[in-house]
Amino acid sequence: MYQAAPNLSRTPSAYFDEEHSADVVNGRMGQDINPRLKQVMSVLVKHLHAAVKEIEPTHDEWFAAIRFLTETGQMCNEWRQEYILLSDILGVSMLVDAINHRRPSGATPNTILGPFYVENAPQYENGANICLDGKGEPLVVAGRVTDISGNPIPNAKLEVWQTNDDGFYDVQQKGIQPDSNLRGVFTSDAEGGYSFKSVKPRHYPIPSDGPVGKLLGAMGRHPNRAAHLHFIVTAPGYEPVITHIFTPDCPYLPGDAVFGVKSELIADFKKVDDIDAARAVGFEAPFWSVTWDFALAPTAKPQRTIA
């Protein structure tokens, strides 16, 4: 039953050592595995080991990291995705978005999707008001959807969502806000035009009562997102645009907690104090008005994936 060990087994180079640690780990991967997974894991292990060697964590620090990662997973539920939040505050979500949406000049840039998008929101005619709780400063949003040469795109689908004047999305306050408050789907007309009524958005904090919020605080950072409206604009033959428009007067523009602001997405929100203009849109004066056009790039080629 007992067999002499092969010579290999006592050769130090067969085993893990500090200097070659990443190569030893990556050398264990099989030959016939998914090549994309092999590439992804090789790169992750290389950078992970490089980071550990640069940090030189104590055992207690390593265990604090284990606890943090565990608690972050255990904070997640149907309505809370703490790992996306972690990705957001470390700039990874925006980086992945940037890598996947390098657009031609003139196209509307993407920004972060965020966790509060809901499919199948109510469909409205252009001009409808998506504010169902009557709170906040009234706003008219109007503009056009075009290609990057400025040609109108009719029948584009515009999905919009935002917080109410208390800084919460409808799905964060079920039973408190009306269902689908400040959320709707519009369709561009023959000239690419769209319009709707809403309220001026406000800055709000990302959920900060979990492990990610504690980390943010320990790093000396605030949890606030700059005030914005979310949009997804889609049309057949064009790359979907997932984006925001930002108000220019928000104090959190340069400090947005998830790095979602791009200077090209800061809009001109104009305060209108004219009774006739207000009457024309069905508001009382004063109200806010913003004109915003979306320029869509042609559909890109499909990408490789292991997901």
Add this chain to the structure above:
Amino acid sequence: MYQAAPNLSRTPSAYFDEEHSADVVNGRMGQDINPRLKQVMSVLVKHLHAAVKEIEPTHDEWFAAIRFLTETGQMCNEWRQEYILLSDILGVSMLVDAINHRRPSGATPNTILGPFYVENAPQYENGANICLDGKGEPLVVAGRVTDISGNPIPNAKLEVWQTNDDGFYDVQQKGIQPDSNLRGVFTSDAEGGYSFKSVKPRHYPIPSDGPVGKLLGAMGRHPNRAAHLHFIVTAPGYEPVITHIFTPDCPYLPGDAVFGVKSELIADFKKVDDIDAARAVGFEAPFWSVTWDFALAPTAKPQRTIA
């Protein structure tokens, strides 16, 4: 109420961009935070962004990573630490151990602690048998605890634990194995000597029914640990040694799933087929015998920590 935005807010360089992503994120950290946390997070963000830029994940791949991290956290409970398992199979646990235990020549090297250590195991006299279930091939372990010059260390505490012959630790089979099966605490005598009886350890798989096991399989790797006994050896004035000794005939020595093998920790397990020798230790022939000495380095200086 409306104020003109500061000029800064429309300057592109104030915002996130792909090229400077890590610097933008790290530039947000406060001035007055824990300097060690600042260093750790800077290094992590730098390497994380470098890895993302090298991988260029699609949105679906990014989301697969979010799901994996979430499920790994949600797999953890009182008896299962899936994030430690992840750290183990990626070689990070061994790397952290190596960084924290760079010992002088002649000292017994550390290896991974593993998840099955239990404090306050039963104390035994030297020579006692820790195998309480009667399974497996009998084994005698004996040797000395010394300093790195070979001087005996009396009253050193030796904690030992291992799997039973079915490949499970007692805490994995509560109610099936006797409590504290194959687990005990011994004390070195005036000459530094210790001895106990047990059974020859067997290889066994790490828990592979969770997300980490699925990843291991997708990477074309097996889940087996090379057969070993665990030890923690402590004595006042000396650096604690957390280590294993490995059997030389295990087929998983070079492929240990958590990279725990060091060539210096492979012991000579001798098969003894002599009736008198067997009678002397209270076994029937044949039985296994291994002699193993531990050499302890003087206590190192305390280390900085943020944990």
